Amino acid sequence: MNWDDTSDATAPERLADPAGERLVGSVADRDDQAVEAALRPRDLDEFIGQEKVREQLDLVLKAARARGATADHVLLSGAPGLGKTTLSMIIAAEMGAPIRITSGPAIQHAGDLASILSSLQEGEVLFLDEIHRMSRPAEEMLYMAMEDFRVDVIVGKGPGATAIPLELPPFTLVGATTRAGLLPPPLRDRFGFTAHMEFYAPAELERVVHRSARLLDVQIDTAGAAEIAGRSRGTPRIANRLLRRVRDYAQVRADGTITREIAATALGVYEVDARGLDRLDRAVLEALLKLFGGGPVGLSTLAVAVGEERETVEEVAEPFLVREGLLARTPRGRVATPAAWAHLGMVPPRGAGPAAGQPGLFGT
Ligand SMILES: Nc1ncnc2c1ncn2[C@@H]1O[C@H](COP(=O)(O)OP(=O)(O)OP(=O)(O)O)[C@@H](O)[C@H]1O
16 A cells, blocks of 8 residues: 655645644744844853754764864755744854845845855855745845855846856855755755754654743643643644743733643643644544544545635644554555554544554545
């Protein structure tokens, strides 16, 4: 059987959840942006988790510092909210260099990039978020800038156009992408160091919650932090957001201290369940189990059943359900796994695939 559950579980969420409207959405909303600066770790020691990435980056930066050189270009890939922007700022801080922040969609013309590159100082870190969304001409200009610290600025149009070479000071490009697979190989190859950021383990998120609580001056006990961490979908940004909502609840309905019970009750109010599923995720699962006996069912039918657009189900709800092992995408349709039945406290019908641990065979 061809299980199609390896699709990118992150980038579509960025498209489908542009304003970060869901409490468990991983894209930053305005509220996040206002507090995130205060919560960002400032150096590698403060950065929690991602042990391998941290160790490797530490070596890259220390070696560059010892040589008195500019650090190699760094490519960071991973889902939104895992700390790519934070790491780029840490790279600049560790190198004692200034940082300039921009993003692929903001650079639609090669000229936009030329003007940024030509104003960089020696050693400066240029953080280019969503690097896979840059325009083609800008991307080609970047190849030369990364490799030779030089760009050709085209002056004029048509047959009279001339290329004026412009020397650039050495700089470090930190590119971030949710989809490393979308980067053209010539661009990928120009990064000296590439790191893939993984989702965080609950114990790591617990440390993130404790650290943020301390910075926000919120009282929280160990069990309270664990409860929030367990519902944060492996993502520090979500952990910080849930912490703020639970803090509100603790202030208004209790004495301000976050315990397991307060966290669980507060997140119940916000409809984020013990595993981090929200109303939409649960509606999809419930429809799959209650209306279609666990599947297989086609995406369009499932979307109609929950009253959502096909894209919303596919791009917003499904990636996390697949990642959690609650739903599988098969060539014959969407299928609930045994874990989905267990999560909703339901028993699969007799003879159904999920009961036998064979979700894909259900309905045959
Ligand atoms: N390893 C970490 N330790 C502590 N806090 C972290 C860690 N990683 C991320 N955070 C926190 O999570 C928030 C989001 O991180 P950040 O903005 O760096 O994510 P991102 O991957 O750049 O997201 P995006 O792709 O949306 O730009 C920040 O406020 C930061 O404080």
